[in-house]
Every structure is written in structure tokens, then in C-alpha cells.
Amino acid sequence: MRARCCAWPRSCWPARLVTPNRPAASARHRGPACPVSAGPWGTVSRPVRRSACSVLIRGGTSSVGLAAAALATWRGATVLSTSRQAGRLALLKERGVDHPLLDTGQVAPAVRELYPGGVDAALDLVGTPTLPDTLRSVRVHGTACFGGSLSNQWTIRDFSPNEYLPKGVRLSGYSGDAADLPQQAFQEILDAVAAGQLAFPVDRVYDGLEQVPRAHDDMEHDRAAGKLVVRVRHSPATSPRL
Numbered sequence: 001m002r003a004r005c006c007a008w009p010r011s012c013w014p015a016r017l018v019t020p021n022r023p024a025a026s027a028r029h030r031g032p033a034c035p036v037s038a039g040p041w042g043t044v045s046r047p048v049r050r051s052a053c054s055v056l057i058r059g060g061t062s063s064v065g066l067a068a069a070a071l072a073t074w075r076g077a078t079v080l081s082t083s084r085q086a087g088r089l090a091l092l093k094e095r096g097v098d099h100p101l102l103d104t105g106q107v108a109p110a111v112r113e114l115y116p117g118g119v120d121a122a123l124d125l126v127g128t129p130t131l132p133d134t135l136r137s138v139r140v141h142g143t144a145c146f147g148g149s150l151s152n153q154w155t156i157r158d159f160s161p162n163e164y165l166p167k168g169v170r171l172s173g174y175s176g177d178a179a180d181l182p183q184q185a186f187q188e189i190l191d192a193v194a195a196g197q198l199a200f201p202v203d204r205v206y207d208g209l210e211q212v213p214r215a216h217d218d219m220e221h222d223r224a225a226g227k228l229v230v231r232v233r234h235s236p237a238t239s240p241r242l
């Protein structure tokens, strides 16, 4: 079975990737929310179960990292988030991050200055090069989630649990799709977006399919911080109302 998608109204998608929702939010709201919700939700919803929780996001200026920060803040967490570029720390602050951190490869000491016992939860999107340091940032009985690999390094050679994992710190992983985002949770996200309580950052909008190479070039060269959107113009008769 296949269905249409609100972000790409003319496309046809496997039904398992489609989550029904009430039209509380307009298509303008739903469009950016659809592609950024499932991954960030899957990675932050389990560790960030209660308010007053502290969460570290590694790879914080990625579109997934920014969406995860938005969701975590919306759920009442205090967010620490990283960029390798000092010039992007102000952007993280603007996007609601409580503690922007410069990622030099080691952020655990800076995290421990803020939270001497370690943070409650961490989401690592950079990959296995930073994962040991991310684990060292987490408190006993806290959880670090391996949610992606911007470094493109996915494996741990000669994994020895007792040496790799700090005592009492949990390591989890997440990789999934729309099926992991419960309908009710997605509806709550859409309602919050429509009410202006939650926003998913769009870095820039490109007009027309001919701009796709430029969008890819910007993405490949890390010029963007947030989602890139390509707006396609349709003839007025068939244009979806966004």
C-alpha cells in the first residue's frame, strides 16, 4: 500500500513511512516537521523522558542535531550542544541551546564543569571517534545514544566492553524511520509547531529544481546549519497550497 506525503505532495511513498495526522498544522508547518521528526524523536524520546533532564548533543549544528535540541528543549530538558566551529556557538544559543560547547574532540571536561556528575543523556551524531568522550560526559545510569555518524566512522574495532564503557553508563543506538514515531507523538509535535511552541530550523530555501546542485554543494561543504529546502514551483491549477 502506498500514500502521498505532505512534504512532497506529488510523490508516492510506502504506507509504512506515512503517519496519519489531523490537519491542525498547515502544510507549511507540516512540511519541515515531517522529514526532521522521526530521527530526532527516536534518538531523544527515550533518554529524555522527564523534565529537568540534561542532554548533550554531539554534532549539534546538523539538521538532526538542531531538531533534537528543539525537541529536547520543548520537553523541558537543559541542552548542551556542540559545534567544531567557534563561530557557530552563537547560532546554537539563538536556537535555544542552553550551553553551546566548542568540540575539539574532547568535550567531557567542559561538560563536567557544568555537570560534575555528568549529564543524564547524550546523543552522538558524530560517530565512533567521539563516542568514548561522549560516554565520559554521561552520569552513572545515564544513557548515551549513538544516533548517526557525521564522521562516517561507524564501527568500533576490538570492542572490549569493560574498557570502552564507563562504569554504570548505558550505551544505546538508534536508526529508524517514520514507523518509530507514534502517531500521537507526531500529532503533539505538529500541534506544538502550529501553536508556535516548537520550530524546526530551516537554514535556507532554494527556489527551483535547478538549485539542487547548489544545495548539495552547500551540504557537502558544511555551509548549512539546519535543513535545506528546495521549493518547486507548480502551475497554479495543480499547485499544492503550502
Ligand SMILES: NC(=O)c1ccc[n+]([C@@H]2O[C@H](COP(=O)([O-])OP(=O)(O)OC[C@H]3O[C@@H](n4cnc5c(N)ncnc54)[C@H](OP(=O)(O)O)[C@@H]3O)[C@@H](O)[C@H]2O)c1
Residues within 6 Å of the ligand: 038, 039, 040, 042, 043, 059, 060, 061, 062, 063, 064, 065, 082, 083, 084, 085, 088, 125, 126, 147, 148, 149, 150, 151, 174, 175, 176, 177, 219, 222, 223, 224, 225, 226
Ligand atoms: N538515527 C536516525 O534515524 C537518523 C536519521 C537521520 C539522520 N541521522 C544521522 O544524523 C547525522 C546528521 O545528519 P544531518 O543530515 O542532520 O547532517 P548535516 O545537517 O549535513 O550536518 C552537517 C554538520 O555536522 C557537523 N559535524 C560535526 N562533526 C562532523 C564531522 N566529523 N564531519 C562532518 N560534519 C560534522 C558540522 O557542523 P560543525 O562544523 O558546526 O561541527 C556540519 O556542518 C548523520 O550522521 C545521519 O546519519 C540519523
